[in-house]
Amino acid sequence: MIRNKRGGRAKLHHPNFPEIDETVPVDANASALNHRYATQQRFREIAAKLENLEQAVTVETFYERAIEDIVR
Numbered sequence: 001m002i003r004n005k006r007g008g009r010a011k012l013h014h015p016n017f018p019e020i021d022e023t024v025p026v027d028a029n030a031s032a033l034n035h036r037y038a039t040q041q042r043f044r045e046i047a048a049k050l051e052n053l054e055q056a057v058t059v060e061t062f063y064e065r066a067i068e069d070i071v072r
Contacts, residue, residue: 037070 003009026033046065050057 038066042066042069 028036043062043066046062046069047057050061050065055061
């Protein structure tokens with residue numbers, strides 16, 4: 001479940017599990033979500049993946065990969 005600033009909601013299904021329709025909304029503030037999902041270990045793994053693919057670790061590519069990894 002994704003919420004926007006105005007309270008609107010939408011479902012984002014994982015591509016590997018389109019048949020599952022039991023989404024549980026996250027009821028936490030941004031700081032709590034940040035501490036739980038945006039970890040140093042996750043960021044190191046993303047940077048290593050980009051380097052292994054011989055891609056430059058730029059702010060733009062890193063940001064896109066981090067958001068993609070956290071949302072999935």
